[in-house]
Amino acid sequence: MNAPENTREPLLKIRDLSAGYGLVKVLHDISLDVHEAEFLALVGSNGAGKTTLLRTLSGLLAPLSGAITLAGESLVGCTPDTIFRRGVVQLPEGRQLFPRMSVQDNLLMGAYRRDDRAEVRADLEKVYEQFPRMAERRRQLAGSMSGGEQQMCAMARAMMARPRLLLVDEMSLGLAPIIVDQLMENLTAIRNQGVTILLVEQDIHLALAAADRAYVMETGNIVREGIARDLIEDPELKRAYLGV
Numbered sequence: 001m002n003a004p005e006n007t008r009e010p011l012l013k014i015r016d017l018s019a020g021y022g023l024v025k026v027l028h029d030i031s032l033d034v035h036e037a038e039f040l041a042l043v044g045s046n047g048a049g050k051t052t053l054l055r056t057l058s059g060l061l062a063p064l065s066g067a068i069t070l071a072g073e074s075l076v077g078c079t080p081d082t083i084f085r086r087g088v089v090q091l092p093e094g095r096q097l098f099p100r101m102s103v104q105d106n107l108l109m110g111a112y113r114r115d116d117r118a119e120v121r122a123d124l125e126k127v128y129e130q131f132p133r134m135a136e137r138r139r140q141l142a143g144s145m146s147g148g149e150q151q152m153c154a155m156a157r158a159m160m161a162r163p164r165l166l167l168v169d170e171m172s173l174g175l176a177p178i179i180v181d182q183l184m185e186n187l188t189a190i191r192n193q194g195v196t197i198l199l200v201e202q203d204i205h206l207a208l209a210a211a212d213r214a215y216v217m218e219t220g221n222i223v224r225e226g227i228a229r230d231l232i233e234d235p236e237l238k239r240a241y242l243g244v
């Protein structure tokens, strides 16, 4: 069957999702679709609830209500480990590498739940081909690299888990534009391999320039969605986020 993109069941489907911390509700009835092999951006200011959404998707935070399905199967109530095994891999804000371990050991940590040793080795070589800078630095301590290289290492580590859906939290934070451009190219290449990407970003212009589609979040609500290149031209968004 060759169903057109928009009639196919989304890979990730979120319906009326609410979540929060204790008595404080942060996400208010969020609905969102991510299609297979799509590069989706979720943009919004600091405190909008983007990380809270990613934490809920990863199973770190239990939803108060609503539905989350991956390829038609519910993720609600699943442990973070189960969700990870189903192919939902998070590239967390702040990267969270093991700074006193080598680049290579950090990459292997990405595959620690896998028991197919020979294939892990093969994947490591593939990842080094894709990230030659990491190959050069494979024996270096991760914590001794620049911020951009550490972000690249975190991305390469995520690939070692063979993600189906990659959740990326604030990739650009604190990095120079030239480094961010490189990382965006890496992310686009990963998508071109068939990995679905959900990128969360405060830098709305950056995210809209790279993504296929985007959702805009404000104080725990989705306020806008559309084709990314259309949203770049949206006068209201320009006024609110781009200082135009």
Ligand SMILES: Nc1ncnc2c1ncn2[C@@H]1O[C@H](COP(=O)(O)OP(=O)(O)O)[C@@H](O)[C@H]1O
Residues within 6 Å of the ligand: 021, 024, 026, 044, 045, 046, 047, 048, 049, 050, 051, 052, 053
């Ligand atoms: N662990 C927590 N406990 C209580 N409130 C939190 C916690 N983490 C985030 N919040 C609150 O949830 C809201 C959304 O935060 P967050 O999801 O981190 O936003 P974003 O990632 O878009 O910057 C903010 O008001 C924040 O203060």
Ligand SMILES: [Mg+2]
Residues within 6 Å of the ligand: 050, 051, 052, 093, 169, 170
């Ligand atoms: Mg955040």
